[in-house]
Amino acid sequence: MTRNCNLSCVHCRAAAQRGPHGGELSTDTCLRLLDEIRRVGEPIVILTGGEPLLRDDIFLIARYGTEKGLRMVMAPNGTLLTEEPRATPCMPA
Ligand code: SF4
16 A cells, blocks of 8 residues: 555565655555456455555545455554544544
8 A cells, every 4th residue: 555654674575664655556546446356356455555554545445445345454563553543534533
């Protein structure tokens, strides 16, 4: 979902670090990609990075995939998790 990350682990397979990084997929491109994935199957879609929670549109993308019938899961690093849901345009707190 992004190469941007709030950590910079030496073992990172994605060479993730604080961005922003150019050339990342737009929201619309992510949604179209989910459309294409759904046309060929029903895989589990893992939203990872980098830190996926650094994308403002991550819950919109996750919800879109769920509504398409895909099983959406996320692999955050845990540092941005809170007791309460964070407010996003598609997910009110
Ligand atoms: S994506 Fe994971 S492994 Fe890579 S820098 Fe971030 S927290 Fe570390």
